[in-house]
Amino acid sequence: MQISTNVKALSTLVIILLIIVSAIIGGIISYAFTIAYYTKLPEKTSLTINNVYIDKENIRSFTVNVLNPSYSPADANISRIAISLKEGTQLYDVVDSDPSIKGGIVVPVGESINITCFKVKKDSVNFTLGELIGSYDFAGKTLVVHVFSSSLNSAASNIEASLPFVGLTITADFNPNNFGKFNITLANNPASEVNLTVGSIIVPGVDVTGMSPDLEEQSKTIPRNESVCFMFNGSWYGVVKTNIAVYTSQGYIFHKEIALTNVSVIISDVAFDEENTGHFNVSISNSEESAIYVNVTKIECTLGNGTALSPFDCGSAGIMPNSTRTFTFEWNWKMYRGQNLTVVAYFLQNFQTTTFRVVTPQPVIVKILNETGVFDLSNTGHFSVVILNHESSIESINITKIVVKETGKVLNGTEVNPQLPYSALSPGNSETFNCTFDWADFINVHGRNLTLAVYVKTNTSLKEYIFNFSFVLPVAKLGITAIDCSTFAGYLNITIKSSDYSLWNLTVSRVVITVQGLSSPLEYVFPENQMTLKPGDEAVLLCPFNCQQYKDKDIIVTVVTAELVEASETYHVPP
Template sequence: MNKKAISTLTLIILIVASAIVGGIISYMLTIAYYVEMGYNIPENTTTLAITGVYIDPEDAASFRVTILNPSFSISNATVTRIAVSPANETNLYEVVETQPPIEDGLVIHRGKAINITCSALQINEKKMSWGEFAYKFAGQSITIHVFSSNASAANKEVTLPYVKLEVIPDFRPEITFESFNITLKNDEKSETNLTITTISLAEPTVNYTIRQMIWEPELRSITPNLPYTLDAGENETFKCELNWLGVSDAKIKITTEEGYEIYHKVALMPMQTYFTIQDVIFDEDDTEHFKVIVKNEFGLAEGITVTNITYTIKNGTTMPAENINPALPAIVPPTGQNFTFTCSWNWHDYRGKEVNVTVYLKQGFVRSIKVTTPKPVILEILNLKDVFKLENKTYFSVNLRNHASSLETINITKKKVEEITIDHSKTSSLPCILKPGENITITCNLGKSWTDYQKESLNLVVEFIGNESQTNSETFVVLLPEKAKLNITSVKHVVLGTKNYLNITVENMHYSAINLTISKIIVTFENQTEPSIMQLSPGLTVAIGSETFIFFPTETAPQGDITVEVITDEGIEASWSGVPGS
């Protein structure tokens, strides 16, 4: 017998046998899926089957699904999308990143299988990595859904690996806003070690009214250094250097080398504090001190601790405030009340210049305010509330003082009221010299009645020349008096018939500028809790320079002191207290 012929025949038999066995095995694998799912083998249709889902607990960057288009399908199948649904939800998480890409459809030829790697999902408008999803639903059952444009959908239920990282945040505003601690514990039942690669505050809501500085999301440092591996059952506390002042809420985001994304919500608004510098006061009567007024609106029960106060002058030199009262460190309680620090600094010669005052706080942040010291010349009107008088409407008097702390002797040259320049040519009042600490009263003819201005105040401008022969000016807002004066000249008890009355005499003074209309009388009797009120409608007119009588009814003769108030439509009021005459 020819040995070569026998060898060739044997080889042919082996090849045929291998093909038959391979076909049987392929058929068994395909039929097993349908037997498992309880399906009948479809006829004259195209059907997809998920033959495998591969989820690695140590690689949560993606998962892999194997999809088979069985040989009994009548055509190729086109996969159009893949989705995932958790067991206890009706929502579908759409797979949006795959390899190979699905895009407009991924064709699987009849009798062929394909592996698709899925790395990102989306629900509504929110996109998430597979690592975020795998951690969120760790240890739970999920269903993989494969959809096709020309074949029935395929579904397969699997259980996600159990991975649990306990996150314990520790924010301590009473100590500092510059850092916070996070303790991470890898659950003892976790199916993998976790290597922490990043820790951050994600999706923060920042209240910039509280923060008063830009938000810097990058952590300055983390201790111990990352990456850091936590075996199952192990824990570690990380100190995160990041200023979180003004962050009302956020998510602590943790990523791992294994691909997991872990989010933990924190509500930080109850821990916040609102600390401000309300003002810095340079009192011209005390040039050796300045005051810093701060306020702690809300926050820590024990308050915010001020540790230092500095001031920076225009040339950039920064100096610490000295002899601070109260002494530092000092706690400012969260009462919403002003809290004042008095600081020593002789600023007498540093005038009309900017100074930046900074308050340093134990909790790790600062507050600064830029102010300007008083001018070299401080010109004042000592009778600011009494410049114009109702009794004399065309004249006014100004008591001017060059403050004692002024650095210069000044020469007052001109005064203006609104659009009118006061004519001093017929008097010797201007120009006049005022040394620091001196004052002078100047009476001026306005040239018209101040009542012609339909305003509540007028601008008074005083021009003067200082040491450098430059013309300077100071503008004062001077309130005008009321345009009428109403007096209650007498209150008497009278009986008309059988009834008691108060006879109230009122006078609109002769120097008033307008008539008055009395609309209400209020009388308060001794030992009476509620006043008696009489409305006049229409009102009673009192002409300029005239008197009128008002009869106010009472139940009995008044006993003891009473108070009478007369109110007019024009807002002018008069009051009287005493025992009524008879």
């Protein structure tokens, strides 16, 4: 029994010794590995991204947790944070964060920091993560976050994160039959990970005056696989393209650019007939690019002092695309002279034109009755002008002077007969004035274009008005003295003569023959400088012409010169 007891004691002692030896050896081995790890510290600062926090219910921002490990040789300075799609090449730089990335973010050794990122930038345009998911095909993709340090020996750190899939389909209904209303339907994708709560809908270019459901009163939640139609009031006339933006309470932003079917309608003219002061005309043009015909319901006019005329009813008159319609309205404007008038047209399709501004005719209207006969080649030292004070004028006038605008030459006194100033030319009356002026010499210096400015002053109000009249001075006179049709030769013989009073030589450039019943005229072009006429010269032109084909028809022969002098004559082709 004694021997057995000693054996047991020895076994226990051996076990204890073995445990102690094992602990010592294990400690030595652990120490060796630990010392090896710390005696070879990294030479570069090594940032680690622990995690990226993305809340699909609040996508306005995302948070990046960055660690500067305790074994880093120095504090780290985060100089840049960017995101990209996995396997993508485009980087989006974070430009708005907390703490701010603008001056760099210092991470001490052994510490970590949460950086909340609000906005990223690409090509000078800022985006939120919710906008990238909603509008730029980031939904459901793998996001890569890149963190860069300003340290020369520091490498960038990357981490991947999954983005939530959220999809919203935008369907717009802009019907050109009513430019005051439109509908937008929003459908939440069946695979969306969240029920979307719409906070606002923006339609650039459209002044929205109301909507249903009204998002200003309460946001609207659209569950997965459901849709909501929003009905809007607001004029979209003239909007060619718009980019609809939908904002949700979760921070998702959805865009859709659409081209609108539109019409282009303008007031092209407002005209006052000086011969009839009891009415005026409004012309409305519907462009050829317009999608539909339009119906004019009324036209409103407002005087410059704010006085509105009674609306003019148009009875929903239709105007087809690429056409113009003129409306005549009864309004005695005789005593509303020289006043600003704004005109607006309204349409059945719930839109209106832009304002057309016009000025009613001046209180006095002066005309020249003999515009084509003011200058006579047989008397180049004088001209004669018949001046009319139009019957629609509301005052008598005094003609004070006539001025040649190109030279500033003032014609008055004895240079004009009767002498100027000439008084008391009442409405509806005219007077002939013979003026001394060498206009042939004017042509040599200034060319053929001449403007006469007639200065008048009203008898009662003593206001001065200036009326300008432009002329192209005659330099030659051309006549057709004979036309003969040679049946056998197949030519038309045209005899022409330049007047003895012509100032210039004339060069024949072409002959135009208009044949009765023929849609297009016949035209014959002469070689340059082939036919030149001096003053008083006569010549015969031979033009190919089938007299048999056009026998017993009337033709009009027009001879045109390079100096823009013309002569025309009617001729009946013999039967």
